[in-house]
Amino acid sequence: MATNKVLSLLESRKNLTGSAFGIAGLALTFAGLAGTYWPLVVAGLYGAGALIAPPERPPAPDFPDPAEQLGALRGDFATLRAYLTEVELPPAAAGRLTELDAVVEALLEPGWVRDPEHVHVLSRAVRQDIPEAVDSYVRTRWWTRVAPGSQPPERHLERQLTVLYDEVTAIAAALQDEEARRQQTHTHYLEERSGPREP
Structure with missing residues (x-):
C-alpha cells in the first residue's frame, strides 16, 4: 500500500514537472548562473514546477457502450x-x-x-x-x-x-x-x- 502511494507520487504530474524545473536549476548551477545559493534555486524551481503542473485527473468510468x-x-x-x-x-x-x-x-x-x-x-x-x-x-x-x-x-x-x-x-x-x-x-x-x- 505504502509502495503504491510512493510510486503514484513519483509518477504524478506535479513531481514530474517539478523535477524538470529542478533539472533546469541544476543546469543553471553548472553554467555558473545560480551562484552559492544554487540549492535554493533548484528547490525553488522544483516548487514552482510542482505548483504550475496541471492537477491529477482520475480516469473516467468505463461504462458499456x-x-x-x-x-x-x-x-x-x-x-x-x-x-x-x-x-x-x-x-x-x-x-x-x-x-x-x-x-x-x-x-x-x-x-x-x-x-x-x-x-x-x-x-x-x-x-x-x-x-x-x-x-x-x-x-x-x-x-x-x-x-x-x-x-x-x-x-x-x-x-x-x-x-x-x-x-x-x-x-x-x-x-x-x-x-x-x-x-x-x-x-x-x-x-x-x-x-x-x-x-
Whole structure:
C-alpha cells in the first residue's frame, strides 16, 4: 500500500514537472548562473514546477457502450418472451402486446439503436414496465375473482401496454426520420459533387 502511494507520487504530474524545473536549476548551477545559493534555486524551481503542473485527473468510468447494453438486453427480451407465453391474457391486451413485441424486436436488431436515451427506454420497457404490467394484471385478476365488483384489471393492462407501445414507436419514428435525413443529405452531396445537370 505504502509502495503504491510512493510510486503514484513519483509518477504524478506535479513531481514530474517539478523535477524538470529542478533539472533546469541544476543546469543553471553548472553554467555558473545560480551562484552559492544554487540549492535554493533548484528547490525553488522544483516548487514552482510542482505548483504550475496541471492537477491529477482520475480516469473516467468505463461504462458499456449502447451496443454492449443492447446485447445483454436481447437476452433479457428472450427471457421476457418465454415468461409471456405462460400468461393468459385477454384478446385486446394480447393483441396490443403482440404489436409492442414486434416493435421492440425490430429495435433490438443490431445496428439500429445507438442513442443512450433510446437504449434506456427499451431497457426499462423490457426489464421493468412490461413484466410489471403483466404481473400486476395477473395478481389483480385473481383478487377480482375473489372480490368482484372492482374495475376490470384488463382495462389497466390495455392502457399500460398502449403507453409502452407509444414510447417504443416514438423511437422507431425518430430512427426513421434520422435515416430519411441521412438519405436526403447523401442525395444532395451526390448532386452537388456531380455538378449541374444538363437541361
